[in-house]
Amino acid sequence: MLKKEMTKLEIEKELDREGDYVKIDNITRFLKENPSLDIKKFLLKKLIEVYERRKMFCDAADSCSRLIELTNDEKEKADILVKQTEFYIKSGFFDKADIVLRKMIEEINPKERSKIMINIKNFYKEQALMYESQKRKSKAIETYEKILTLNITEDEKKEIENKLLYLYKDLGKVGDFIRLQKKLERKI
Numbered sequence: 001m002l003k004k005e006m007t008k009l010e011i012e013k014e015l016d017r018e019g020d021y022v023k024i025d026n027i028t029r030f031l032k033e034n035p036s037l038d039i040k041k042f043l044l045k046k047l048i049e050v051y052e053r054r055k056m057f058c059d060a061a062d063s064c065s066r067l068i069e070l071t072n073d074e075k076e077k078a079d080i081l082v083k084q085t086e087f088y089i090k091s092g093f094f095d096k097a098d099i100v101l102r103k104m105i106e107e108i109n110p111k112e113r114s115k116i117m118i119n120i121k122n123f124y125k126e127q128a129l130m131y132e133s134q135k136r137k138s139k140a141i142e143t144y145e146k147i148l149t150l151n152i153t154e155d156e157k158k159e160i161e162n163k164l165l166y167l168y169k170d171l172g173k174v175g176d177f178i179r180l181q182k183k184l185e186r187k188i
Helices: 008-016 020-032 037-053 057-070 074-090 094-107 110-133 137-148 154-171 174-187
Strands: none
Touching: 008 020, 008 037, 020 037, 037 057, 057 074, 074 094, 074 110, 094 110, 094 137, 110 137, 110 154, 137 154, 154 174
């Protein structure tokens, strides 16, 4: 059981003896006891790690929100915002990912912003490919359609549209298939 007077090392040892779900329970209970700021940040990072390992991405993203509130360092805050966006993308909550992206754009300098947007775009692509490999074609379509709303090059757009064409045909989405096929024919 975690106690307020414990150091990070003692907390770490205590948590290492427990299973993931017990860790989640103990950490969330202990956070309600209002430990010091340093310990809170440490525990939230541990909680995020457990959620990520258990593929509980929405919970990990929510914990990132709590961690951001405790963070003053701009670089660390930007890293947490990127991670939170990735968690929302992995959990399929693209609207929440957009909200975090808008928040990130407000808080980050333009030089960092362009690098981060490229990373986010690539993360969406990886997620779509993962859905394809798992035969989750409707989720892949949803993700590829989301990518088309991002700032992408014409080559990337053409590649995504070709993937969508295949997926529409494969899932029997005839209307979407014909609409996209006509659009692609007009471009040629």
